[in-house]
Amino acid sequence: MxxxxxxxxxxxxxxxxxxxxxxxxxxxxxxxxxxxxxxxxxxxxxxxxxxxxxxxxxxxxxxxxxxxxxxxxxxxxxxxxxxxxxxxxxxxxxxxxxxxxxxxxxxxxxxxxxxxxxxxxxxxxxxxxxxxxxxxxxxxxxxxxxxxxxxxxxxxxxxxxxxxxxxxxxxxxxxxxxxxxxxxxxxxxxxxxxxxxxxxxxxxxxxxxxxxxxxxxxxxxxxxxxxxLDFEDHPFTVQDFGRPCALCGAEHVYLDEVILDDAGGRMFICSDTDHCEERREAGHAGEMLAGEAAQ
Amino acid sequence: MYVAVKGGEAAIENAHRLLDDRRRGDRSVPALTLDQIAGQLALAVDRVMAEGSLYDRELGALAVKQARGDLIEAIFLLRAYRTTLPRFGYSRPVDTAAMLVERRISACYKDLPGGQVLGPTFDYTHRLLDPALAEDAGTDQPVRREGETEPVMRVSEILAGEGLIEGDGAVAQEKGVGDITRTPMEFPMDRDTRLQALSRGDEGFLLALGYSTQRGYARSHPFAGEIRIGEVEVSVDIPELGFAVSLGRVQVTECQMVNQFKGSAKAPPQFTRGYGLVFGQSERKAMAMALVDRALRASELGEDMTAPAQDEEFVISHSDNVQATGFVEHLKLPHYVDFQAELDLVRRMRAEHDAARVTGAGDELEAAE
Known part of the structure; x- marks a missing residue:
C-alpha cells in the first residue's frame, strides 16, 4: 500500500x-x-x-x-x-x-x-x-x-x-x-x-x-x-476440565465445548488450535480421532 | 462428523463480495457519483465531515457512498483515514465575526445590525412529501439580494457592550492548543478540549442531552442568541515566513446560546454562554452542543450538579459514536472462551445449590438469615 x-x-x-x-x-x-x-x-x-x-x-x-x-x-x-x-x-x-x-x-x-x-x-x-x-x-x-x-x-x-x-x-x-x-x-x-x-x-x-x-x-x-489475587484460606486455582482434548488427547489445557448434535452430544477440544494441530502431527490422538481410526 | 464452528477466510471474502454487490445494487441503474452525493446529499456529507473531524467534501462523499449511506459507518471511515495523516501544525483561531454569512438569525432581537438572514433553511417549510422531487422537474435559480460585504457583528458583542454577559473566557497564552486527537483526555477537562470533543460528538447523543436540559434536567433557560452559517478563512502561521498564510475557507455553523444566571459568590448576575461550532451546515448539532456546553459548565459556575448533562466524565466518555458503535457491536465477536468459563461456574453453582436444597430446612433458615 x-x-x-x-x-x-x-x-x-x-x-x-x-x-x-x-x-x-x-x-x-x-x-x-x-x-x-x-x-x-x-x-x-x-x-x-x-x-x-x-x-x-x-x-x-x-x-x-x-x-x-x-x-x-x-x-x-x-x-x-x-x-x-x-x-x-x-x-x-x-x-x-x-x-x-x-x-x-x-x-x-x-x-x-x-x-x-x-x-x-x-x-x-x-x-x-x-x-x-x-x-x-x-x-x-x-x-x-x-x-x-x-x-x-x-x-x-x-x-x-x-x-x-x-x-x-x-x-x-x-x-x-x-x-x-x-x-x-x-x-x-x-x-x-x-x-x-x-x-x-x-x-x-x-x-x-x-x-x-x-x-x-x-x-x-x-x-x-x-x-x-487470593486469600490464604482460599488460594487461587485454575479451571480443570477433568478430561483431555477429544482430538489430540492433551491434558491440562483450556478446552472449548463443541455441541455435536441436538440430543445433547458434545465434545471438548483444545481452544488453542495450533497446539492441537502440532500434537496431532506428532502422533497424539484423543478419543474422537482414535475412535475414527478404529472405524 | 463433528460440527466445525470456526469461521473461514473464504466466508469473510464472500461476505465482503456480497456487500460490494449490495452496495452497487441494480446494475441497470447508474452508479452514484461523488459529485452527486456532495451536491445533493450535502447535509449528510456535512455531518460526516463534522463528526469525522475532517473537512473534505470529496472524501466525505466517498465515505457516504462506501458506507451505503450509513452515516456512522461513513464517519468511521473518514476518522480512520484522518488519523493516519501527519500533523503539520495548528491553524490560527478562525474569526467567525468575519464570516461570509449565508444564514444568521437571532432569537433575542427582532432586528439587529446585519439583519436576520434566513438562508437555505428547512424552517417554515411544510413537511409535505413533494412528489415533484421524484422526477428531475427543474429547480428555480435562487434570488439573491445585494450582499452586505461588511462583517456581521456578533450578538454576544451587543450584549457585552452593556456588560450583561460574561466574557468569552481567556485562555492562558502559554497553554498552547489543546488537541484531543494527540493528547489522551483527562478529567476534569479544560473547556477548549471539551468543546473539541463535543464538536465531533454524536449528533443524536448531544441532541438528547441538550433536550434533557430543556425538560428540567439541569435547566439553564437558554435563548438562541445567535446562529450563523457561512464560510470562514483558515490561516496558519509559517515559522519560516514569520506571518500567517491563508489555506482556504471552510463552511461552519456557530451557535451562541445565551443563558440566564442568577449569580454566585464568585460572579454577579449576568447572562452566561453556551457555545457550539461545527463543520458544514449542522444547525441542530451546533445548538445541541451549545446547550450541553453550558450544562457542563455547572461546576465552573458553582451550580448544583443534578443531571446527566452536567456530568463531564459521563457526557464526554460516551459522546463519540465511533467508539460507542465499535464497543456495542463488538458483542458480535466470539466470546466462547469466557462463556465456557462462565458455563463451568454456573454448572458448579447450580450443583451446589441443588445439594444445599437436599440437605434440608435447617440450612435454608440459616441462609435466609
Whole structure:
C-alpha cells in the first residue's frame, strides 16, 4: 500500500504514520518501566471498530518491522473471523510474514487467550484489551480509580473477592481475573480465562496490552512477578476440565465445548488450535480421532 | 462428523463480495457519483465531515457512498483515514465575526445590525412529501439580494457592550492548543478540549442531552442568541515566513446560546454562554452542543450538579459514536472462551445449590438469615 500518485487516499507501512508510532512506542516504554501501570496514550481511530482489537492493533503496528513474523489468535484460534481479519490487515498494510505456529512468531496478537506452548525470550505477546481498569466495575469513574491506583488503595477489590466467597463459597470470577504485578499495581489481564493467569508469571516473553477505546497501554516486562489475587484460606486455582482434548488427547489445557448434535452430544477440544494441530502431527490422538481410526 | 464452528477466510471474502454487490445494487441503474452525493446529499456529507473531524467534501462523499449511506459507518471511515495523516501544525483561531454569512438569525432581537438572514433553511417549510422531487422537474435559480460585504457583528458583542454577559473566557497564552486527537483526555477537562470533543460528538447523543436540559434536567433557560452559517478563512502561521498564510475557507455553523444566571459568590448576575461550532451546515448539532456546553459548565459556575448533562466524565466518555458503535457491536465477536468459563461456574453453582436444597430446612433458615 505505498503512495500511488493521483490516489485521493494513501497509507503508511503498517497503516499508522511514523509520528504516531513513535508516540505509541514511548507509551510502551513507559509501560515497561512501570509494570502494570496504565499509561494514557493518544489512541487513534483504526480501520476496524473500537472493541475489535484497535488497542492491540496499534501496539502491533508500532512495534512491527519488515522482518517480523506475526501470529494472530482470537479465542486461542488462528482461524476465527476477527483473527483472520487482523492478520490480513497486516499482510496488506505491512507485508510481513505471518504464521500460525506459536514457536515461529516474533509477535503474537491475541484476544482472550495465551498460547499453551510456553513463550520464549524475544517473543512479544500483544493483548487486545476492552476495559483496562480492573477496578472499573467497582468504581465507574476514571478520576477515582486513578487515585486508588496512585494510593495503592485496593481494599475494594479484596472486599469484592471476599463477598464472592461469603456468598458462593468461592471466588466467582472466571475470566479477567485481577492480578498484582511486581507487588505494586493491580492489573486486568484482559478477558483471558483465569486458566491463563499463571502463564503471565515470570514469562520470558514481553507482554504488551493495548486498549484503544479507553486509550491505555500497559506492559509486563520479561521475568516479572504476576500474582493472581487470593486469600490464604482460599488460594487461587485454575479451571480443570477433568478430561483431555477429544482430538489430540492433551491434558491440562483450556478446552472449548463443541455441541455435536441436538440430543445433547458434545465434545471438548483444545481452544488453542495450533497446539492441537502440532500434537496431532506428532502422533497424539484423543478419543474422537482414535475412535475414527478404529472405524 | 463433528460440527466445525470456526469461521473461514473464504466466508469473510464472500461476505465482503456480497456487500460490494449490495452496495452497487441494480446494475441497470447508474452508479452514484461523488459529485452527486456532495451536491445533493450535502447535509449528510456535512455531518460526516463534522463528526469525522475532517473537512473534505470529496472524501466525505466517498465515505457516504462506501458506507451505503450509513452515516456512522461513513464517519468511521473518514476518522480512520484522518488519523493516519501527519500533523503539520495548528491553524490560527478562525474569526467567525468575519464570516461570509449565508444564514444568521437571532432569537433575542427582532432586528439587529446585519439583519436576520434566513438562508437555505428547512424552517417554515411544510413537511409535505413533494412528489415533484421524484422526477428531475427543474429547480428555480435562487434570488439573491445585494450582499452586505461588511462583517456581521456578533450578538454576544451587543450584549457585552452593556456588560450583561460574561466574557468569552481567556485562555492562558502559554497553554498552547489543546488537541484531543494527540493528547489522551483527562478529567476534569479544560473547556477548549471539551468543546473539541463535543464538536465531533454524536449528533443524536448531544441532541438528547441538550433536550434533557430543556425538560428540567439541569435547566439553564437558554435563548438562541445567535446562529450563523457561512464560510470562514483558515490561516496558519509559517515559522519560516514569520506571518500567517491563508489555506482556504471552510463552511461552519456557530451557535451562541445565551443563558440566564442568577449569580454566585464568585460572579454577579449576568447572562452566561453556551457555545457550539461545527463543520458544514449542522444547525441542530451546533445548538445541541451549545446547550450541553453550558450544562457542563455547572461546576465552573458553582451550580448544583443534578443531571446527566452536567456530568463531564459521563457526557464526554460516551459522546463519540465511533467508539460507542465499535464497543456495542463488538458483542458480535466470539466470546466462547469466557462463556465456557462462565458455563463451568454456573454448572458448579447450580450443583451446589441443588445439594444445599437436599440437605434440608435447617440450612435454608440459616441462609435466609
Amino acid at each position: 505505498n503512495a500511488t500518485a493521483g490516489a485521493i487516499a494513501t497509507y503508511n507501512f503498517a497503516y499508522l504514520d511514523e509520528q504516531t508510532k513513535r508516540m505509541i512506542r514511548r507509551a510502551i516504554l513507559k509501560g515497561i518501566a512501570i509494570p502494570g501501570y496504565q499509561v494514557p496514550f493518544a489512541s487513534r481511530e483504526m480501520p476496524m471498530p473500537y472493541g475489535w482489537g484497535t488497542g492491540g492493533v496499534q501496539v502491533t503496528a508500532s512495534i512491527l518491522g519488515p522482518d517480523d513474523t506475526l501470529k494472530v489468535i482470537d479465542q486461542g484460534a488462528d482461524d476465527t473471523t476477527n483473527a483472520i481479519s487482523i492478520r490480513k490487515f497486516f499482510q496488506k498494510t505491512a507485508g510481513v510474514a505471518t504464521t500460525t505456529r506459536t514457536g515461529d512468531a516474533t509477535v503474537i496478537q491475541t484476544r482472550h487467550r495465551i498460547p499453551e506452548t510456553p513463550l520464549k525470550s524475544g517473543q512479544v505477546l500483544v493483548y487486545q484489551v476492552p476495559i483496562p481498569e480492573p477496578l472499573r466495575f467497582l468504581e465507574p469513574r476514571e478520576t477515582e480509580t486513578r487515585k486508588m491506583h496512585a494510593l495503592e488503595e485496593y481494599g475494594l477489590m479484596h472486599v469484592k473477592l471476599y463477598e464472592d466467597i461469603a456468598r458462593n463459597g468461592h471466588i466467582a470470577t472466571t475470566y479477567a481475573y485481577p492480578v498484582k504485578v511486581e507487588g505494586r499495581y493491580v492489573m486486568d489481564p484482559s478477558p483471558t480465562p483465569k486458566f491463563d493467569n499463571p502463564k503471565m508469571h515470570m514469562s520470558p516473553a514481553l507482554q504488551l496490552f493495548g486498549a484503544g477505546r479507553e486509550k491505555r497501554i500497559y506492559a509486563i516486562p520479561p521475568f516479572t512477578r504476576v500474582v493472581s
